[in-house]
Amino acid sequence: MASMFEIYQQHADKYNELVDAEDHQGNLTRCLLELTDWTGKSVLEAGVGTGRVTTIYAKRPARIVCLDQSGHMIDSARTRLAHYAEKLTFHQADNTHLPTLGFKCDIFVEGWSWGHSIVGSGDPVETTTETLLDGVRRNTTHNAEVIIIETLGTNVHQPEAPHRQLQEFYNVLEDRYNLRKLVVSTDYAFENPSRAANVLGFFFGEEMKEEIIGSGITVVPEFTGVWYGRMPET
Secondary structure, eight states, X not given: OOXXXXXXXXXXXXXXXXXXXXXXXXXXXXXXXXXXXXXXOEEEEESOTTSTTHHHHTTSOSEEEEEESOHHHHHHHHHHTGGGGGGEEEEEOOTTSOOOOSSOEEEEEEESOHHHHHHHHOSOHHHHHHHHHHHHHTTEEEEEEEEEEEEEEESOSSOOOSSHHHHHHHHHHHHXXXXXXXXXEOOEEOSSHHXXXXXXXXXXXXXXXXXXXXXTOSEEOEEEEEEEEEOOOO
């Protein structure tokens, strides 16, 4: 099992194998397109990775600023999103140290990225959350729309935060910042159990790999949380 740092620095190809199999029913796509009108807006996306979330909405906004701490992932995103190159700007930046742009964006979105910052920070969850949001505030309009996409478990049958700090993070988003939550089924679909086990095992470890082999499934259940609302005040 590769570490997340190794994956983001060296394995964009493996990451694409994972996300290309995710949400085979298009539930997250429908959710994001129904949550807000992206048309003509300026969008700030943090933790863009290889552009998996960006592809959902990319044809609608006038401008998209894509941020990620990994130049390796950004290179892959440039390729995936080449059709939209004229409206895209890329910056290499950590979630907790976002650059200050020369303009304000109307929408902020992140997918499966802030959770890593929360767990890896070493600071109290509420402190790290405020740091993350402060970087967004500097770069968005007053009352901008915020969409935060994070995990509620992979290869599970009920939605639940897979880490204590993540549950605390989700509670802070809801209780302190008044963001609303949607639970979305984003199951993975593969051509055979072996493929499912190998792809998911690379990211989530041998135990999950063995579980998938033992069950013989080709559709692996996953739940994703979407927290959304207006940009919280300090």
